[in-house]
Amino acid sequence: MAKIACRQLTKKYGNVTAIDRLDLEIRDTEFMVLLGPSGCGKTTTLNVIAGLEEVTEGDVYFDDTLMTYVPPHKREVAMVFQSYALYPQKTVFENIAFALRLRKVHDAEVRQLVQGAAEQLEITHLLERRPSELSGGQRQRVALGRAIVRKPSAFLMDEPLSNLDAALRVTMRALIKRLHRTMRTTFVYVTHDQAEAMTMADRIVVMRDGVIQQLGTPHEIYHRPRNLFVASFLGSPQINLVDGRLEAHEGGGSFVRGGWRVPLADARLANQSGREVVLGVRPEDLRVGGSDLEAAAELVSPLGSEQYVNACVDDVELVLRVDKDVTVSTGDRLPLGLDPRRLHVFDKQTGEALSGQPEP
Amino acid sequence: MSGAARRPMLPVIGRSALLMFMSFIFVFYVGGPVYWLFKTSIEPEAQVAAVPPNWIPQDPTLFNFEAIISAGNEVTYETRRQGDPATGRFMPTGAKYLLPALWNSFSVGVAVAILNVLLSATAAYAIALIHFRGRRFTLYTILVTRVIPDIALIVPLFLLLRNFGLINTKAALITTYLAITVPFTIFILINYFQSVPRELYKAARIDGCSHLGVLRHVYLPLAMPAVVASLMFAFLTSWNEFLFALMLTQNIQAQTLPIIISGFALDFTVSFSFLNAAGVIAIVPPVVLAILFERYIVSGLTAGAVKG
Numbered sequence: 219m220a221k222i223a224c225r226q227l228t229k230k231y232g233n234v235t236a237i238d239r240l241d242l243e244i245r246d247t248e249f250m251v252l253l254g255p256s257g258c259g260k261t262t263t264l265n266v267i268a269g270l271e272e273v274t275e276g277d278v279y280f281d282d283t284l285m286t287y288v289p290p291h292k293r294e295v296a297m298v299f300q301s302y303a304l305y306p307q308k309t310v311f312e313n314i315a316f317a318l319r320l321r322k323v324h325d326a327e328v329r330q331l332v333q334g335a336a337e338q339l340e341i342t343h344l345l346e347r348r349p350s351e352l353s354g355g356q357r358q359r360v361a362l363g364r365a366i367v368r369k370p371s372a373f374l375m376d377e378p379l380s381n382l383d384a385a386l387r388v389t390m391r392a393l394i395k396r397l398h399r400t401m402r403t404t405f406v407y408v409t410h411d412q413a414e415a416m417t418m419a420d421r422i423v424v425m426r427d428g429v430i431q432q433l434g435t436p437h438e439i440y441h442r443p444r445n446l447f448v449a450s451f452l453g454s455p456q457i458n459l460v461d462g463r464l465e466a467h468e469g470g471g472s473f474v475r476g477g478w479r480v481p482l483a484d485a486r487l488a489n490q491s492g493r494e495v496v497l498g499v500r501p502e503d504l505r506v507g508g509s510d511l512e513a514a515a516e517l518v519s520p521l522g523s524e525q526y527v528n529a530c531v532d533d534v535e536l537v538l539r540v541d542k543d544v545t546v547s548t549g550d551r552l553p554l555g556l557d558p559r560r561l562h563v564f565d566k567q568t569g570e571a572l573s574g575q576p577e578p
Numbered sequence: 579m580s581g582a583a584r585r586p587m588l589p590v591i592g593r594s595a596l597l598m599f600m601s602f603i604f605v606f607y608v609g610g611p612v613y614w615l616f617k618t619s620i621e622p623e624a625q626v627a628a629v630p631p632n633w634i635p636q637d638p639t640l641f642n643f644e645a646i647i648s649a650g651n652e653v654t655y656e657t658r659r660q661g662d663p664a665t666g667r668f669m670p671t672g673a674k675y676l677l678p679a680l681w682n683s684f685s686v687g688v689a690v691a692i693l694n695v696l697l698s699a700t701a702a703y704a705i706a707l708i709h710f711r712g713r714r715f716t717l718y719t720i721l722v723t724r725v726i727p728d729i730a731l732i733v734p735l736f737l738l739l740r741n742f743g744l745i746n747t748k749a750a751l752i753t754t755y756l757a758i759t760v761p762f763t764i765f766i767l768i769n770y771f772q773s774v775p776r777e778l779y780k781a782a783r784i785d786g787c788s789h790l791g792v793l794r795h796v797y798l799p800l801a802m803p804a805v806v807a808s809l810m811f812a813f814l815t816s817w818n819e820f821l822f823a824l825m826l827t828q829n830i831q832a833q834t835l836p837i838i839i840s841g842f843a844l845d846f847t848v849s850f851s852f853l854n855a856a857g858v859i860a861i862v863p864p865v866v867l868a869i870l871f872e873r874y875i876v877s878g879l880t881a882g883a884v885k886g
Contacts, residue, residue, distance in 0.1 A: 268780075270784075291784070
């Protein structure tokens with residue numbers, strides 16, 4: 219168990235800055251997810267926490283102890299890799315036992331601990347095999363076993379599910395979440411998959427180009443994105459973004475574009491008339507039935523549980539998430555309703571959020 | 579059955595016949611001299627130069643081996659004719675040094691093989707895995723030393739080793755041979771180490787290995803084919819080396835087999851059967867080693883480490 223703190227962390231590879239003055243505090247026993255597109259510095263951050271990369275500047279603390287210059291084998295963290303990284307010459311048992319053997323743990327205890335971890339991961343029948351004889355899912359379980367057998371102070375995971383197929387990923391997600399609950403250890407989990415981040419995290423850090431964009435609970439990140447990048451990175455299908463400007467009128471402000479006139483709830487926007495903004499509307503927040511806009515359905519994609527409809531309002535294409543029972547066909551005119559409290563307004567120049575959705 | 583589906587037999591037979599023929603020529607080319615060496619080592623001197631030559635020994639005997647191994651110290655200019663007075667063969671004057679030289683060659687070879695792997699593995703690990711400043715420069719410097727021909731280094735080496743008082747010692751040979759084998763071995767091992775997925779390095783560090791631990795528990799076991807190849811390479815280089823041994827050793831304290839055996843051919847009279855018996859003795863240890871280690875030289879040890 220450990221609290222992990224990064225202070226003014228900078229990592230450069232030659233001229234490329236992978237992490238830029240990053241400040242991050244990970245609470246004890248928290249499940250923290252680092253989320254971002256590839257090359258955003260999330261894996262580098264994880265490697266720095268593990269001690270596998272030296273920092274250019276800044277410091278890493280575990281429980282207020284300076285760890286920046288402590289080599290990885292003395293940090294007592296465990297790590298799971300995307301590629302599993304099992305020792306091919308060792309059996310599954312020896313793979314899991316390796317860290318214990320290095321610590322000169324007594325043979326009977328090793329046997330007991332490995333057996334315990336294997337039972338937890340349901341791989342007891344595989345212990346005598348070699349990694350080359352295992353499937354991808356089994357290998358990832360062994361990699362998890364290698365990490366949990368040690369009772370580490372922090373559990374680091376670098377896209378552990380990216381090489382698995384979709385169905386297996388959902389099972390493993392639940393397994394990892396359960397592990398977090400039973401182990402009561404700090405988890406730091408790197409992924410580019412928003413579904414993994416949303417379902418597993420206590421808190422999410424969204425990163426881009428080595429800089430933290432937003433830090434918060436999955437709910438905060440999704441419902442109150444701090445900028446355009448965060449708003450469009452999370453959510454599937456993506457949030458609808460429409461350029462326009464603000465206009466003040468009696469009783470508040472509105473978003474205006476051509477025929478659009480959308481009233482906004484946030485009073486702070488009322489006195490910023492003329493400002494160039496981007497309006498963000500999540501597909502599920504566009505209600506069919508209402509009188510704010512009228513759209514023409516262009517494309518209907520049924521998913522079984524729901525359906526996505528691409529529809530046009532003037533020259534703007536919007537994606538709507540529509541209930542499975544509603545019958546929509548191409549060419550239909552759809553009256554749309556908008557909830558003013560569920561709209562996001564971003565500054566066009568800076569991309570920063572001007573209003574978010576208030577706390578529900 | 580359509581005509582197009584039938585396999586034309588004649589070209590197939592012709593091709594295998596050609597391949598067989600070429601293989602035979604190749605085997606004869608490579609193996610012929612070795613066979614002649616072996617054949618003449620088990621026949622009396624008189625048959626070595628028989629005309630027409632016989633391909634199969636007429637009456638095989640181990641006498642040549644017995645004679646040169648048991649030559650002992652009594653071989654002098656006066657007694658050397660005693661080797662086999664009947665056929666007039668002459669015991670080489672160096673025969674009494676054969677066994678000490680065999681030991682010298684073997685001990686130097688084993689020392690070079692082991693030290694070579696220890697030095698090269700640590701160096702290759704550092705260059706392959708640790709991103710230290712001056713890494714490229716180090717690598718190129720190591721490789722460039724191998725571009726210089728050995729003959730150019732002989733005089734400086736001789737003077738240097740003389741200053742250290744190492745002339746005529748096995749240590750002189752061992753250090754010199756290491757200078758030849760280490761750069762090559764580093765180069766081979768770097769490539770091998772870099773082919774091991776880097777995640778394994780990370781996993782081992784996280785599991786609690788120091789750098790030396792990673793090398794010992796992960797990289798050396800996985801690089802076993804390359805390590806065994808390096809052991810063989812270093813041993814053979816040392817075993818066969820002639821030029822440096824000739825310059826750096828002057829008596830049986832440290833003289834190796836190639837020096838002693840070459841001496842067999844420098845007597846007033848040369849007996850091919852004795853010379854070739856010594857030659858067979860010289861090729862036995864490397865062949866035995868090769869057979870012993872052959873099973874380690876297999877590839878595909880990293881299968882299953884990472885995805886794909």
